[in-house]
Amino acid sequence: MARTAEKVRELVGEDPDLRDVLADLVESEDELRWRDVKGDLTSGQWGRLLQKDILVEGDDGFRFADPSGVREGLESASGEELSTAPEDVDDEETSWSTYDKAAAVATVGLFAGYSFGPVRNIIGSVMDVFLGPLDAILPFYAVIVLLAVLTGLYSTILQGNLMNMDKMGAYQERMKDIQDRQKAAKERGDDEALDRIREEQMDAMGDQLGMFKEQFRPMVWIMLITIPVFLWMYWKILPGAAGQIVGTEPDRIVMPILGSVESWRTGVIGPLQAWILWYILASISFSQIIRKALNIQTTPTS
Structure with missing residues (x-):
């Protein structure tokens, strides 16, 4: 409570107009959203309340982390002359959990598979246990489309659940x-x-760091799942790959717009190979459809 009261005193010392607004809002039993309070608060004031963790995320919006501390801070601010030079304290804490950090480390390790053969072979062999049966019954272009749909689905869900759009x-x-x-x-x-x-x-430069954290957190989990899938496809089409099976590499491949290409490894746009382009096109297309179908927001609200 004491720390919250101190934060409130500092903010009111910087911006006296904030005192009356906070006094009204702290008595509200409903959770707050920016679109509901922007007539009473400026965006700068709203951002400071979030940055100082006076407002924290609730179920359907934002709530006061310590209403009693806010009231105490407002009462003391009303009865004393406040300094306009607040203490320089970094109150912003990372929203990353231990699991998020572990996922980031694992993702960095998975990147080695793109250039280090033994790592790629291990990941490819493990993923082939799950994806091999799918490859055995479907042509490889259909496997790529299906994997693009699956990766687009979980990427959209992770972004929608792990990114705090209101805060961004x-x-x-x-x-x-x-x-x-x-x-x-x-x-x-x-x-x-x-x-x-x-x-x-x-x-406010700390806000930029906060935005980066919010944006990069879901990307860590997305890459943790996507990289092994991507490495499996790469492992499948490599010449002489241990996991390569008959039918993975047809004589000719007909692609939309580009027409016929010699193999999945053929460079179609500069160094961009056919299988990568096919995956990217399918992923982008189906991701848009999935976002619309599930009504998942992946851009900040204002």
Whole structure:
């Protein structure tokens, strides 16, 4: 409670207009969303409440992490003269769990399979236990399409569940608010306001790190699953690969738009091989369909 009260006192010291708004919002029993409070709060104020962890993610929006601490901070802020120079404390904590970090390490290790044969063979052999039967009953182009659909499905689900779109939207809104105020201050030649906005802009650089964390977290899990699938396809079409079976490499392959190509390893767009292009086209196409069908949002709200 003491730490929350201190944060509230600092924020109200920087922005006295925030006192009355916080006093009203903290009494609300409903969770808060940016679209509901943007008439009372600026995007900069909303972003600061998130950055300081005064607001935390709830079930359907955001809630006060410590309402009692907020009330205590507001009461003390009303009865004392506050310094406008807050303590320089980094309150932002990573949202990555131990499992997220372990997944990131494992993903880096999987990248070795692209250039290191023994790693590629191990991953390919393990994945072939699960994907080999599929390859035995379907032509390879159909296997690629099916894998593109599956990877697109779990990629969309992971992005929708692991990325905090409201928080990312608040980050973007805060930066836009700073840029707009900076532009207005330049136009009216207000050097004093420009200095204050530049200081706020430097303080907001932590928001960029927060956005990066939010965006990269689902990518770690997506790559952890996608890289082994991708390596299995690569392992299958390599000349003389241990897992290569009859039918994987037909005499000629007919692809949409590009027409007939000699093999899956043929470069069709520069060094981009036919099998990679076929996978990319299928993945992009079906990912869009899946997002629409499941109504999953993968872009920040504002």
